[in-house]
Amino acid sequence: MRKRPKVIIIGGGASGLMASIAAQINGAQVVILERMNRVGKKILATGNGRCNLSNVNLDINNYHSSYIKFVNGIINRFTVEQTLDFFNQMGIEYKVEDKGKVYPLTEQASSVLDVLRYEIKRLGIEEVCEAEVVKIKNDKSKKYDKFTLYLKDGRTMSGDKVILATGGKSSPNLGSNGSGYQLVIPFGHKLIEPFPALVQLNLEGWFLKRIKGVKFNGKASILENNKNLQTEYGEILFTDYGISGPPILQLSRKCGELLQKKNSNPYISLDLYPDFTKEELKTRIISRFYYHPEKTVELGFVGMINKRLIAVILKEAGLNNLNETCKNIKDREIDNIINILKNWKIPVKGSRSWMNSQVTAGGICLKDINPATMESKLLPGLFFAGEVVDVDGDCGGFNLQWAWSSGYIAGESAAKSDI
Numbered sequence: 001m002r003k004r005p006k007v008i009i010i011g012g013g014a015s016g017l018m019a020s021i022a023a024q025i026n027g028a029q030v031v032i033l034e035r036m037n038r039v040g041k042k043i044l045a046t047g048n049g050r051c052n053l054s055n056v057n058l059d060i061n062n063y064h065s066s067y068i069k070f071v072n073g074i075i076n077r078f079t080v081e082q083t084l085d086f087f088n089q090m091g092i093e094y095k096v097e098d099k100g101k102v103y104p105l106t107e108q109a110s111s112v113l114d115v116l117r118y119e120i121k122r123l124g125i126e127e128v129c130e131a132e133v134v135k136i137k138n139d140k141s142k143k144y145d146k147f148t149l150y151l152k153d154g155r156t157m158s159g160d161k162v163i164l165a166t167g168g169k170s171s172p173n174l175g176s177n178g179s180g181y182q183l184v185i186p187f188g189h190k191l192i193e194p195f196p197a198l199v200q201l202n203l204e205g206w207f208l209k210r211i212k213g214v215k216f217n218g219k220a221s222i223l224e225n226n227k228n229l230q231t232e233y234g235e236i237l238f239t240d241y242g243i244s245g246p247p248i249l250q251l252s253r254k255c256g257e258l259l260q261k262k263n264s265n266p267y268i269s270l271d272l273y274p275d276f277t278k279e280e281l282k283t284r285i286i287s288r289f290y291y292h293p294e295k296t297v298e299l300g301f302v303g304m305i306n307k308r309l310i311a312v313i314l315k316e317a318g319l320n321n322l323n324e325t326c327k328n329i330k331d332r333e334i335d336n337i338i339n340i341l342k343n344w345k346i347p348v349k350g351s352r353s354w355m356n357s358q359v360t361a362g363g364i365c366l367k368d369i370n371p372a373t374m375e376s377k378l379l380p381g382l383f384f385a386g387e388v389v390d391v392d393g394d395c396g397g398f399n400l401q402w403a404w405s406s407g408y409i410a411g412e413s414a415a416k417s418d419i
């Protein structure tokens, strides 16, 4: 009679927890090894503590990978609908917010982790924390327990199948420090160079310290050689290092790609007044100057431009004498000011660090993984789940959905495949 396969999951994050349940309900005996003192730390931080767990408007264009067909296959095999049913059956009531984002009705990420942990306990899955795996060994000659995992503290553990669910390199304080990559590279798996995504950007600008904390609702675009590659709209925040806010996080993936290339000099272009055309702005400015000819140009903009931005914008537009009266401002100078307000180009120096990024672009290359099962093509019995592979999604619940879908498929396949 076939022995119940022992599946060891490395990493107790979103994908590992999902994989553990899928494997156990499909007949495996499961152990989760987690390097932190408890599982699911990152889940608690998601969606600002509200956990944007999925997105009902999911589209493959929300994902990025060198092998996007692979991603489509997995998402269609364990779908958003199945995911929401799965969580609903475990007790999560949910609601759909703008742009299809799904949150638990409680708006508490801890509810999501709590129901997962309750289910894990109910099913009898073993959870071992403070257990960092540093090496995987495989002995093909054995029938059972082919895999031996070596822990940092000297312990070992053996099993028939292994699921690597160690996440990427983002937010290492929550557990994912990139150590998972090194566990499978010795078996021939290739790494697509990781870079931080969904992250704030460092900008080059003399003015940053002066305008830190200024917020506006506007458009931000990423430009390379004056070509607009992507535009996003929403609340944007200047910081002492550069720029932040949801539109910037969405642009950061494209920006990261450019920063990976040699000789690429990406720029951010800001439109501070997306609801006005240049002509409309010009009419307003001319009228302001007409009614207040004796005001200094700096005062002339109070009430139209955020006070902390005025001097910076005027200087960026080439006006050095801020005490010049409005009546003396030339037409060409007004055009320059409008150009800054509508198309303020600021060079990008880089992105913020791994600590600040929400997701990792790049990871273990999907070409060596079976798209139906998440099993390694190089080492049978080794499976992958979640962010450790070369898949990342936009902001909006797409990354957790990838963790749930890939975790479920990996867990189910590991339990069902032959020992």
Ligand SMILES: Cc1cc2nc3c(=O)[nH]c(=O)nc-3n(C[C@H](O)[C@H](O)[C@H](O)COP(=O)(O)OP(=O)(O)OC[C@H]3O[C@@H](n4cnc5c(N)ncnc54)[C@H](O)[C@@H]3O)c2cc1C
Pocket: 010, 011, 012, 013, 014, 015, 016, 033, 034, 035, 036, 039, 040, 041, 042, 043, 045, 046, 047, 048, 051, 052, 053, 054, 131, 132, 133, 134, 165, 166, 167, 168, 170, 171, 174, 175, 176, 177, 178, 179, 180, 357, 358, 359, 385, 386, 387, 388, 396, 397, 398, 399, 400, 401, 403
């Ligand atoms: C602040 C923040 C907010 C986010 N908000 C959202 C959101 O609202 N919606 C969304 O869709 N996505 C969000 N994300 C992204 C999402 O959380 C991740 O994509 C997802 O958690 C990835 O799941 P994972 O299981 O692959 O990896 P992780 O959740 O990173 O889990 C990996 C686990 O493996 C453990 N581990 C690593 N190496 C080892 C080892 N060698 N041995 C043992 N254990 C190991 C780690 O400690 C960790 O617990 C957010 C991310 C962050 C940082």
